[in-house]
Amino acid sequence: MSRPAAVQFTAGELALVRRLQALYPDKRAALLPVLQLVQDTFGYISLEAEEYVAGLFDLPPAHVHEVVTFYTLFFQEPKGRHVVSVCHNLTCHLEGAPTVLAHLRMRLGVDVGATTADGRVTLLAVECLCACEMAPMLQVDDRYEGNLTPAKIDRILEGLE
Amino acid sequence: MAERILTRNFHLPESHTLRVYRETGGYEGLSDVLAMAPATIIETVKRSNLRGLGGAGFPTGVKWGFIPKGHQGPVYLVINADEGEPGTFKDRYLLEKDPHGLIEGMIVSAHAIGSRLAFVYVRGEYVQPWRIFSRAVQEAYDAGFLGKSILGSGVDLDVVVHRGAGAYICGEETGLISSLEGKKGWPKLKPPFPAVRGAFGAPTIVNNVETICHVPHIVQRGASWFAALGTAGQGGTRMYSVSGRVARPGVYELPVSVTLRSLISEHAGGIANGRRLKAVVPGGSSAPILTADEIDVTMDVDGLKNAGTMAGSAGVIVMDESVSIPEALMIVARFYAHESCGQCTPCRESTGWIYKMTRRIVEGRGRKEELDTILDVARRGAGTTICAFYDGAVGPYISYIEKFRDEFEALIPK
Ligand SMILES: Cc1cc2nc3c(=O)[nH]c(=O)nc-3n(C[C@H](O)[C@H](O)[C@H](O)COP(=O)(O)O)c2cc1C
Ligand code: SF4
Ligand code: FES
Numbered sequence: 001m002s003r004p005a006a007v008q009f010t011a012g013e014l015a016l017v018r019r020l021q022a023l024y025p026d027k028r029a030a031l032l033p034v035l036q037l038v039q040d041t042f043g044y045i046s047l048e049a050e051e052y053v054a055g056l057f058d059l060p061p062a063h064v065h066e067v068v069t070f071y072t073l074f075f076q077e078p079k080g081r082h083v084v085s086v087c088h089n090l091t092c093h094l095e096g097a098p099t100v101l102a103h104l105r106m107r108l109g110v111d112v113g114a115t116t117a118d119g120r121v122t123l124l125a126v127e128c129l130c131a132c133e134m135a136p137m138l139q140v141d142d143r144y145e146g147n148l149t150p151a152k153i154d155r156i157l158e159g160l161e
Numbered sequence: 162m163a164e165r166i167l168t169r170n171f172h173l174p175e176s177h178t179l180r181v182y183r184e185t186g187g188y189e190g191l192s193d194v195l196a197m198a199p200a201t202i203i204e205t206v207k208r209s210n211l212r213g214l215g216g217a218g219f220p221t222g223v224k225w226g227f228i229p230k231g232h233q234g235p236v237y238l239v240i241n242a243d244e245g246e247p248g249t250f251k252d253r254y255l256l257e258k259d260p261h262g263l264i265e266g267m268i269v270s271a272h273a274i275g276s277r278l279a280f281v282y283v284r285g286e287y288v289q290p291w292r293i294f295s296r297a298v299q300e301a302y303d304a305g306f307l308g309k310s311i312l313g314s315g316v317d318l319d320v321v322v323h324r325g326a327g328a329y330i331c332g333e334e335t336g337l338i339s340s341l342e343g344k345k346g347w348p349k350l351k352p353p354f355p356a357v358r359g360a361f362g363a364p365t366i367v368n369n370v371e372t373i374c375h376v377p378h379i380v381q382r383g384a385s386w387f388a389a390l391g392t393a394g395q396g397g398t399r400m401y402s403v404s405g406r407v408a409r410p411g412v413y414e415l416p417v418s419v420t421l422r423s424l425i426s427e428h429a430g431g432i433a434n435g436r437r438l439k440a441v442v443p444g445g446s447s448a449p450i451l452t453a454d455e456i457d458v459t460m461d462v463d464g465l466k467n468a469g470t471m472a473g474s475a476g477v478i479v480m481d482e483s484v485s486i487p488e489a490l491m492i493v494a495r496f497y498a499h500e501s502c503g504q505c506t507p508c509r510e511s512t513g514w515i516y517k518m519t520r521r522i523v524e525g526r527g528r529k530e531e532l533d534t535i536l537d538v539a540r541r542g543a544g545t546t547i548c549a550f551y552d553g554a555v556g557p558y559i560s561y562i563e564k565f566r567d568e569f570e571a572l573i574p575k
Contacts, residue, residue: 031343070345072327132404
């Protein structure tokens with residue numbers, strides 16, 4: 001769950017940061033896991049959070065910014081409570097990804113890249129999630145769901161608070 | 162029915178647990194293997210003809226031999242579990258269904274190359290595989306298979322499970338190392354090769370999950386046993402990920418001497434819905450496409466190379482007669498345009514441009530000369546870039562157009 005106040009880790013979280021940094025020969029290697037922790041804690045990675053993390057690593061904020069913008073799983077803006085990522089790569093495309101995306105756009109009333117007005121779902125189209133045996137498929141938060149049909153997509157959406 | 166080695170336990174419930182792994186003989190031979198001299202293990206792996214199964218097909222034992230002799234200081238083993246090549250999903254199965262097989266492979270491989278700290282780089286989207294694998298690592302520590310002096314052997318190994326954050330290019334080994342070091346995943350020019358100067362400036366061996374899973378079996382059952390399973394140039398079985406228009410998509414572990422025809426028609430159940438085969442991508446989306454007449458080839462590295470394509474990651478994408486090849490190329494081109502890291506001008510510019518041209522053609526707005534422009538642009542950049550990503554894009558651009566030119570031309574207004 002997100003904690004929207006000022007970007008500041010608790011003592012427990014800071015201890016975890018130090019444990020992560022100690023796992024590597026160079027503590028800077030813990031940057032990705034720590035950014036993941038920031039995102040899990042605060043919901044997304046703001047510019048303020050980038051500066052805060054830079055301080056924890058003795059890195060220039062520009063380095064942290066470059067990293068955050070490079071990776072697709074880091075969000076620079078608040079996202080929905082759930083993220084639905086539809087694979088639109090080759091096998092999924094052949095097996096019906098365009099229909100899956102059209103159905104989700106219709107049901108959610110948003111375009112790809114957008115979040116529903118109630119903040120419930122962010123809809124994304126992504127490259128191969130390497131589960132092509134269950135094409136067409138999508139990822140909803142931590143979970144893969146495959147062999148999608150309109151009915152199955154509706155059931156998945158019903159399960160999202 | 163050929164023997165399955167890596168997938169032998171996949172049908173067992175709880176195959177991911179230490180209990181089931183040990184009940185089926187896992188870790189049993191480890192003490193003896195840790196007593197072997199590292200050089201003997203490397204020699205065995207060399208003679209087994211094990212070729213890297215991540216994409217490049219490089220002989221594993223040979224790569225291990227590139228670590229500078231007499232090197233003082235740390236050596237790292239890095240497992241490439243960033244599986245991202247479109248059409249490939251085997252490493253996901255290994256992480257979820259046989260994590261201890263990978264851990265045992267890492268222990269043996271790390272011993273062989275003299276590494277006491279190993280990293281497993283798991284793609285960020287693989288949350289469940291990461292959880293299952295991390296739990297297995299904890300089980301292995303608790304049971305004394307990881308940590309200080311494993312089983313009293315005097316051999317130490319620590320394993321750090323590291324998660325990526327979404328970027329196909331981090332599967333390329335030098336990009337992966339940059340990412341592991343906490344940077345954006347920009348590939349680096351080789352040489353120096355990672356085996357000489359890799360992660361944190363130290364000699365580093367990067368190997369694919371599946372490659373490493375084979376190692377304990379090779380060391381325990383012998384190089385000749387493994388070599389005899391395959392062809393002259395490549396030993397063993399490998400896991401073929403089959404998707405698209407087949408009756409039974411999934412992972413099939415088979416000797417690398419299997420033919421593409423047999424893989425599709427016997428193992429994967431043939432083409433779905435009684436349609437006819439049109440084309441196959443045999444080794445992940447970066448492999449040049451084959452037509453329906455070109456599938457009597459063996460699936461080993463050399464067999465597919467001789468057929469003008471590549472074994473790559475063994476991701477087999479099957480297309481039937483109802484598939485539009487220009488549309489398929491447009492999807493593939495969009496992927497490469499999206500995933501280029503942008504460092505090299507030919508790759509950054511051409512991938513974007515070629516995607517736009519293929520899209521125009523598919524949308525019926527193409528011009529006749531654009532097909533040759535694509536071929537020309539693609540060929541010019543090939544071989545000039547920092548990493549093999551761009552060559553991986555050129556393969557599909559050229560082969561789809563050359564082999565299915567009529568279909569592209571039919572979409573172009575007269
Ligand atoms: C663009 C690109 C993407 C790659 N993606 C992967 C990947 O997802 N997994 C992998 O194991 N190897 C991948 N590779 C190959 C690695 O660079 C490297 O050759 C491999 O991890 C070495 O392990 P192996 O010898 O066991 O195959 C990729 C290579 C390139 C050029
Ligand atoms: S070839 Fe493409 S992906 Fe590879 S380093 Fe150059 S720009 Fe990046
Ligand atoms: S193409 Fe969608 S999971 Fe691979």
